[in-house]
Amino acid sequence: xxxxxxxxxxxxxxxxxxxxxxxxxxxxxxxxxxxxxxxxxxxxxxxxxxxxxxxxxxxxxxxxxxxxxxxxxxxxxxxxxxxxxxxxxxxxxxxxxxxxxxxxxxxxxxxxxxx
Numbered sequence: 001x002x003x004x005x006x007x008x009x010x011x012x013x014x015x016x017x018x019x020x021x022x023x024x025x026x027x028x029x030x031x032x033x034x035x036x037x038x039x040x041x042x043x044x045x046x047x048x049x050x051x052x053x054x055x056x057x058x059x060x061x062x063x064x065x066x067x068x069x070x071x072x073x074x075x076x077x078x079x080x081x082x083x084x085x086x087x088x089x090x091x092x093x094x095x096x097x098x099x100x101x102x103x104x105x106x107x108x109x110x111x112x113x114x115x
Contacts, residue, residue, distance in 0.1 A: 031058055031060055033060075034058055034059040034060035034100075035056060035057065035058055035059075036056075036057045036059065036100065037054055037055065037056050037057070038054070038055050038057065038070070039052060039053070039054055039055075040052060040053040040054075040055060040079075044079055047068060047079060047081065048105075049079060049105065050107070052107075052108070053105055053106065053107050054105070054106040054107075055070070055079075055102050055104070055105055055106075056102070056103050056104035056105075056106070057070055057099070057100035057101065057102055057103065058100060058101050058103050059099065059100040059101075061100070061101040061103070062101075063082035063098050063101050064082065065082060065083060065084060066081055066082065066083075067081070067082045067101055067102070068080070068081060068082070068101070068102040069081075069082045069098050069099070069100065069101050069102060070098075070099045070100050070102065071086070071096070071097065071098050071099060072095070072096060072097055072099050073096050074096065075095070077099065079102070082098065082101075086098075
């Protein structure tokens with residue numbers, strides 16, 4: 001003989017405060033075809049970047065004044081604060097350009113340093 005039980009009662013008082021789980025994909029990977037992640041090879045204290053930081057770069061964005069960007073200057077990747085004057089003085093023959101806009105910095109505080 002099977003018994004069916006009906007659950008009765010009231011909803012938890014905390015249910016209205018329930019949040020949907022945090023999804024890093026939904027938050028940071030909004031434009032996947034144009035997103036790239038690079039790892040910083042060195043420190044740039046003036047920009048707040050340290051060796052090993054992961055930088056999420058969106059190549060589809062147009063840089064705005066003061067944003068951190070990955071630029072190609074004299075065939076070298078550099079992280080710079082964008083300025084409208086940044087590339088104006090560059091020689092077009094060198095092919096200097098803004099490669100992408102840095103949108104997110106990921107820093108692991110307890111990563112194991114390998115010698």
